Amino acid sequence: MVWFILRRAGSAVIVLFLASVLIFLGIRALPGDPAVVMAGEDASPSLIEAIRRDYGLDKPLPAQYVDYLGQTLSGNLGRSTQDQLPVAGILAERLPVTLELSALALLVAIVVGVGAGIVAAVRRDRLPDYVATGFGLAGLSIPHFWLGLLGILLFAVTLRWLPASGYVPFTQDPGQNLQRMILPALVLGTGFAAILMRQTRSAMLGALSADYVRTARSKGLAEVKVVGAHALRNSLTTVVTVLGLQLGALISGAVVTEQIFVIPGFGKLTVDAVLTRNYPVIQAVVLITVIGYVLVNLLVDIAYAFLNPRIRLSGSGHD
Amino acid sequence: MTEAPAPPSAAEAPPRRGAARAWRRFRRRPMPMTGLVLVAGFLLLAIAGPLATGDPAAQDYAATLAPPSGAHPLGTDDLGRDALARVAHGAQVSLQAGVLSTLLAMAAGIPIGLVAGFYRRWLDPVVMRLVDVTLAFPFLVFAVGLAAIIGPSLKGVVLALGFSQLPAVIRITRGEVLSIREMDYVSAAVADGASDGYIMLRYVLPNCAAPLIVQATVAIPAAIIGEATLSFLGLGVQPPTPSWGVMLTTAQQYLDVAPWLAIWPGLMIALATLGFNLLGDGLRDVLDPRSGR
Numbered sequence: 001m002v003w004f005i006l007r008r009a010g011s012a013v014i015v016l017f018l019a020s021v022l023i024f025l026g027i028r029a030l031p032g033d034p035a036v037v038m039a040g041e042d043a044s045p046s047l048i049e050a051i052r053r054d055y056g057l058d059k060p061l062p063a064q065y066v067d068y069l070g071q072t073l074s075g076n077l078g079r080s081t082q083d084q085l086p087v088a089g090i091l092a093e094r095l096p097v098t099l100e101l102s103a104l105a106l107l108v109a110i111v112v113g114v115g116a117g118i119v120a121a122v123r124r125d126r127l128p129d130y131v132a133t134g135f136g137l138a139g140l141s142i143p144h145f146w147l148g149l150l151g152i153l154l155f156a157v158t159l160r161w162l163p164a165s166g167y168v169p170f171t172q173d174p175g176q177n178l179q180r181m182i183l184p185a186l187v188l189g190t191g192f193a194a195i196l197m198r199q200t201r202s203a204m205l206g207a208l209s210a211d212y213v214r215t216a217r218s219k220g221l222a223e224v225k226v227v228g229a230h231a232l233r234n235s236l237t238t239v240v241t242v243l244g245l246q247l248g249a250l251i252s253g254a255v256v257t258e259q260i261f262v263i264p265g266f267g268k269l270t271v272d273a274v275l276t277r278n279y280p281v282i283q284a285v286v287l288i289t290v291i292g293y294v295l296v297n298l299l300v301d302i303a304y305a306f307l308n309p310r311i312r313l314s315g316s317g318h319d
Numbered sequence: 320m321t322e323a324p325a326p327p328s329a330a331e332a333p334p335r336r337g338a339a340r341a342w343r344r345f346r347r348r349p350m351p352m353t354g355l356v357l358v359a360g361f362l363l364l365a366i367a368g369p370l371a372t373g374d375p376a377a378q379d380y381a382a383t384l385a386p387p388s389g390a391h392p393l394g395t396d397d398l399g400r401d402a403l404a405r406v407a408h409g410a411q412v413s414l415q416a417g418v419l420s421t422l423l424a425m426a427a428g429i430p431i432g433l434v435a436g437f438y439r440r441w442l443d444p445v446v447m448r449l450v451d452v453t454l455a456f457p458f459l460v461f462a463v464g465l466a467a468i469i470g471p472s473l474k475g476v477v478l479a480l481g482f483s484q485l486p487a488v489i490r491i492t493r494g495e496v497l498s499i500r501e502m503d504y505v506s507a508a509v510a511d512g513a514s515d516g517y518i519m520l521r522y523v524l525p526n527c528a529a530p531l532i533v534q535a536t537v538a539i540p541a542a543i544i545g546e547a548t549l550s551f552l553g554l555g556v557q558p559p560t561p562s563w564g565v566m567l568t569t570a571q572q573y574l575d576v577a578p579w580l581a582i583w584p585g586l587m588i589a590l591a592t593l594g595f596n597l598l599g600d601g602l603r604d605v606l607d608p609r610s611g612r
Contacts, residue, residue, distance in 0.1 A: 011451065018452045026464055141593035143544045145551050145564075146585030149571055157575050164574075248457030255459055256548055260571065270459075271552050274466050282467050289460050 004305055012298045019290045024068050027283055028061070039081055047081075054078070072287070078280035087284045090269065095288075097265035098254050100170065101184055105250070105257075106243075108189025109196055114239060116193070117200025121208060122227060132197055139194025144253050148187045148260040155183060165262040180261075188257045192246055199242045203235035210234075237307045244300030247293060341605040351601020357594025364587075365414035368407030375400060375408040375561045384577040394579045396569050405561035406583050412562045413591065416476055416546035417539040423481030424488045424538065425531065432492025433519055433527075437500060443493070450486045458483040458545065466554040473546075476555040480542045491534055495527040529606040536599030540592040547588050563588050 035052040036043070052058065059067070071077075077087035120132035156164035162183055168176040207213060208231050216226045255267030262268070266285065273281035345351055369375075379391075379399040387394045393402035435446035456464075462479035469475050499505065500523065508518045549555030550564030558565050563584035570580035 011448075014448070015452050019456070022452075026468065029468065137593060137596060138589075140596055141540070142589045143547055143585065143592075145548060145567060146581075146588060149567060149574065149581045149585065152571075153574055153578055153581060157578065248459070251457050252459040252548065256552065259552055270463055271554065274463050274471075275553055277467065279467070282463065286456075286460050286464060290456060293457055 001305065005302055008298055008301050012294050015294055016291065019294075020069065020072070020287065021065065023283055023287055023290075024065050026286075027279055043081070077284040077287075080281050081278050082276060082281075087280050090281070091266070091284060091288060094264065094266045094269045097167065097263060098258065098267060101181060101188065101257065101263065101265060102250055102254055104181055104185035105188035105192065105253075108185055109192035110239075112189070113193035113196025114200050117197040118204055118227065118232065120197065120201045121204030121231075124205065129201075132201070136194045136198045136201075139190050139197075142191075144187060144191055145256045145260055147190060148184070148257060151183050151187055152260070165260075167261075167263045167265075180263075184257045184261045184263060187260075188250075188253050191253060192250065195246060196239060196242055199238050200235060203238035204231055207231035207234045237304060240300060240303050240307060244297055244304075247296050247300075251289060251293070344605045345601055348601060348604075350597050351604075354594045354597025354599075354601060357590055358598055361410060361587075361591040361594060362414070364407055365410035369404075369411050372404040372407040373401065375404040376559055377401065377404075384573060384580075386577070387579055393583050394577065396566070396577075396580055397573060402566075402580060402583060405566055406563070406587060408561040409563040409566060409584060410587065410591075412473065412556055412560065413543045413546060413588070416473065416480065416556075417542040419477045420480035420484065420542045420545075421535050421538045423477065424484035425535070427481070428485045428488025429492050429524070429527070429531070432489040433496055433524060435489065436493040436496025437515065437519055437523065439497060446489065446493070450489055453482070453486050456483075462545075462549050462554060466549075471549075471554050471557055473556050473560070476546050476549050479549070480545050483545075484538045484542070487534060487538070488531070491530050492527055495530060496523055499523050499526050533599055533603045533606060536595050536602055540595035540599075543588060543591055543595075547584075 035048045035057050039048045039051050057064065075088050077091070079085065080087055080090060116132040116135065120129040123129050152164050155162045163180055166180055168180055170177040204227075208227075210231075213226055213230055216230050217223075251267075254265065255270055257263070258265045258267040259271055266288075269281065270285045272278070273285060377400065379385075379395060379401070381399070382388075382391065382395050383399040384397055385391060385395045385399075391401050391403065393406060395401055396405070431446060435443045458479070461483050462476070465475045465479045469478075502522075505518060505522055508522055513521075546555055546562065547564035547567070550562040551567050552564075553568070556562035556565060566584040567581065570577070570584070574581060
């Protein structure tokens with residue numbers, strides 16, 4: 001197990017290294033003087049000079065990369081060209097907002113998706129199954145941002161139950177915070193609930209027809225225990241795998257959801273940075289996203305190996 | 320010869336008879352057929368719709384943000400442009416994004432997967448590590464990076480979508496090749512002195528077709544949603560080009576005065592995606608018997 005974790009962590013480090021090279025080269029592949037590009041269109045000559053000095057752009061590329069890596073590892077991600085604030089500080093302010101939104105959305109997805117998947121499998125080919133399967137197909141096909149617009153239209157514009165947009169920090173007013181986060185979390189969570197529901201349903205159907213479930217039933221075990229303790233537990237690997245695979249979609253979804261509900265999180269920062277060509281911020285958000293993505297995938301692989309001994313024995317998480 | 324015994328595996332079935340049998344199984348099911356009808360409707364809207372509905376940029380200043388009426392069945396937007404014409408032209412943009420990005424991923428991914436799987440000893444590990452690195456960049460990060468480098472455009476959207484589909488195409492092709500190259504007919508061709516290139520194109524590639532077709536029915540709707548999402552964020556197709564995503568950006572600004580603008584573009588995205596999903600589920604059932612669902 002230790003060997004398995006070390007090998008997985010090693011390949012994660014290699015992936016991160018290659019990704020950092022790509023990000024480093026990406027900004028230098030832009031046409032024109034990188035200092036001018038990073039400073040933005042109407043930058044003063046002194047700012048361009050400062051950037052050239054900060055990034056050591058007059059040195060050869062490998063030396064620049066070593067500098068970049070050293071600065072990044074020590075937490076210096078440069079300054080935003082919009083307001084000259086350190087990028088690391090901006091990220092520290094924006095990331096918790098997105099993490100809260102994602103955590104709430106995942107909660108919605110797991111409760112609704114796994115719950116509906118179990119019900120659909122247990123009541124196969126009956127009304128609950130048809131309802132859940134229909135919900136699954138709809139959830140897969142409806143884009144987040146349209147669902148968000150419909151949600152605002154129904155709950156904010158027509159019924160006036162919830163505010164249409166805006167954000168209040170949790171530490172300032174938890175009630176207001178949740179009132180504003182509930183619709184975005186539902187919108188973001190629905191698509192993942194649909195995917196989880198479909199996967200849980202098919203994993204549960206497989207498990208319910210397996211020999212060990214028949215044995216459990218023939219022992220006279222209560223049906224709740226058969227489903228909960230035996231079939232569900234063996235379907236959990238599927239849930240973990242799906243969550244890992246859908247992480248990229250969760251990040252994209254959070255970006256869109258923040259844009260619709262005007263939530264000042266990481267996603268809105270990303271979009272605003274691209275639209276204003278704020279390259280230091282773009283570079284940082286891409287790096288942070290890749291790091292987060294690689295780390296979560298590593299955790300998923302490890303969790304997967306814990307749940308399924310065959311994987312750590314064969315030594316490979318993918319094939 | 321017509322009553323030959325059943326072939327030992329699906330991969331070895333003659334393609335033409337397999338296709339006819341698959342179609343017979345497919346035709347009897349309501350869900351895939353619904354999907355086929357939805358996809359056909361989407362194609363019709365994208366190809367014939369723009370010809371039938373007139374200029375999507377024509378402005379009617381007497382009727383801005385007008386509710387649905389005889390002259391404008393779906394209403395008009397803030398600049399007095401006909402929403403129906405824009406929905407039809409938006410279908411064309413969606414279709415382009417979906418098909419071009421999938422073709423791009425297939426054109427680049429199939430040869431890579433084919434060669435990696437065939438020369439698995441020395442090429443495969445390198446290719447698979449590279450795939451892992453690509454997988455470390457979520458789709459939106461690609462799109463953000465490309466939009467930052469070449470500017471927001473349909474071209475950037477197609478490139479970003481195509482690139483993000485590439486790992487899946489490579490993995491699927493490579494996985495198929497790994498099992499196909501162990502087949503007896505490949506060994507026979509090798510013994511016959513056929514060149515590697517000939518074996519790959521004549522024997523291996525055709526037998527990879529079924530899972531790749533299924534993959535296309537997954538990739539196209541993902542690309543349709545991807546294009547709409549990027550355009551909605553302002554990172555994709557730029558106004559005044561009528562993309563469904565761009566239309567929804569406008570709709571959000573006027574949600575309280577013109578809610579009808581938010582309905583049709585989103586509904587079209589959902590129906591087109593649903594169509595491809597149902598079609599894909601059906602194709603998977605008939606083309607890929609191993610994935611018993």
